[in-house]
Amino acid sequence: MPQDHSAPRLRVAILGCTGSIGAQALDVCRRHPDELEVVALSAHSRTAELVANAREFGIRRAVVTDPAHASDPVLNELPVICALSTGKEGVLDLVRHDDVDCVLNAIVGSAGLEASHAALCAGKRLALANKESLVVGGDLLMPLAAPGQLLPVDSEHNAIFQCLMGDNTRDVHCIWLTCSGGPFFGRTETDLASVTVHDALAHPTWNMGAKITIDSATLMNKGLERIEAMHLFGVPLDDIRVLIQRQSKIHSMVEFVDGSVIAHLGASDMRIPIQFALSYPERWSTPAPRVDFRQLGSLEFAAPDPDAFSCLALAERAGREGRTLPCVLNAANEVAVDAFLHERCSFVDIARVVEATMDAHRIEDVESIQQLRAIDIWARERARYALSSLGCA
Template sequence: MSFQTTYGPDGRLRVAILGCTGSIGTQALDVCRQHADRLQVTALSVNSSTSELVAAAREFSVPAVAVADAAHGDDAVLQELPEGTKLGVGAQAVCELARRDDVDCVLVAIVGAAGLEASHAALTSNKRLALANKESLVVGGDLLMPLAQPGQLIPVDSEHSAIYQCYLGENPREAHCIWLTCSGGPFFGRTRDELDRVTRADALAHPTWAMGAKITIDSATLMNKGLERIEAMHLFNCDLDFINVVVQRQSKIHSMVEFADGSVMAHLGASDMRIPIQFAFSYPERWDTPAPRIDFRELGQLTFDAADMDTFRCLALAERAGKMGGTMPCVLNAANEVAVDAFLHDGCSFTDIDRIVESCMDAHDMQAVDSFEQLRDIDAWAREKAAQVLAATRS
């Protein structure tokens, strides 16, 4: 039986945006502005950006908000929240927003593994889950996917939204493979030696997408594509080898599904995250576009290339973790978060990122996933191990 989305008394979808000041969160608020007759923002969370939280809460008259970082729970600006707005502090307060009676759809746009428990809260509270946090499935897909009713979880990543839409009306058993597209990042065509010398500014200059710093670095290392491949494996219930990565430099084909008869369904559109965000809210309807349209007469060309796993070793490490399964993707993700943060703060080189991740994976004895508590322990172990490897790299 398919999931039945609830709506508010006035027919609008009541939305909780967890991580409302990040790239996805701010674009989601823009979609809500453009479709105020269809969407009502009823809950917002931030990690620590309390000024932006207050501004959004006042603009949308939000009944409930949460600040994940307890160190910012008493920020003076929070006194300016609208009268009657309920304030929660801490990670559990964020999860409680997903359980509220006045929430129909939860957009989980929290960066990193912190989104896992929020995703779990949304699914177990019978809410539509608009999932923009790929780590939820990379780390906890074995636990989350059995909880999702058909049609309850709508992916927000542009590639997974594309694949989801390519499958609509089709028999998944008749699919031959998935073509997961990849921009190639800012360093497409570079050699390993050249990657040793790239800077933080170089890595943050993505050629086609505007994203947050962490995911932009992941796109430069191609770890993002490796994580997306594992995520797709869970979302579409297939083996990792069923999912092929193809470089599509123009970022206009967002992914494709090839079927048994040789037909290929491709999802094309502007490189604008507001489109998949809106689809996760509007499904099964389609609303007026929130983004400029493409004139294909002016596009010029669509190119395709193979991804270079030897140079971009994070993609190969993600493949290794995905095929091993169990707790190995948790280690991959946690070690990568530590390494990327270090790179963003000039604590290691670009190519040190995959070296740190590989060292942690080599040191881990993979286990079958059996609980969220286990994943929290493995995540903590991997972060500590990554910090040790990082310290040794610096010395």
């Protein structure tokens, strides 16, 4: 579709601008200066990169969320027009500001929930790359989202969104949620006991941050995405089926009641779903090399192994029981993955920590952001106790 250069530019705030998704979002904005204006950025601790981005795009507001880096000397090099704030409240103020039309939330982990909530409450378009917002707080967020206001950035959910455009979800037989299978496809549970951090970070197709890369290796990422899809599309968990697609060229599929299947195929490049979330309902010229399907060869499919990858089963349990259990699942997983990345526990200990924390939780109905914040804190403490019980430092 031709781009309408007469329309006002979409004013974008990018939360988590120095991470993988944030950097690729900035590249999309760089390629479309007539359509997109970056007006605000946040970063956690990589302040030199934040300053470089702020100077390039001439932004008006910046936020550093890590208090330990709020006074980094490099921040003195921010543009004169750029107001600097810090902490979670700084992010929430940024999101609510009148000159922000669209918030791209690429914050890592459950820390992104309150920003997503604030964006929807303020009537902003939310380009959501923070799946934990819906995993933890989907019961709170989805009733706030008007049609077309919440655009998923995850490649799979963006694909499903596009496959469903113009169709009624009542006509859906199932969703085929695809994944590459990660670096340990075909391994047994015994094999996984000895894998290293270096092994787990070697994702076969996607270039992502460390945390999500480990989640992809354990298949926890796919379990979280099932819960996310359940909230986004109103489809029962049983009808969201994980399918391993090793080439990562089919980003997901929707099968309808009449037997028709619509698949989203394309390059393994996150700039494509990021751009669609910003351009919707238009389509702009591709930011990535096109796939030549004449040279692709075969497409391989397989079922995941829930015995070897028990995180997938734990996420299914959380999705079925719902309420506050997904919050506990996510918090415990964040603690366990961090411990693995710092070589304080083994790869298979991640699932053990998550399961022990879930077992200790008394499930409640989701009532508020404050309640979820308290449960998140409890779950992290309980996960650290589980690590200690396993003999992890």
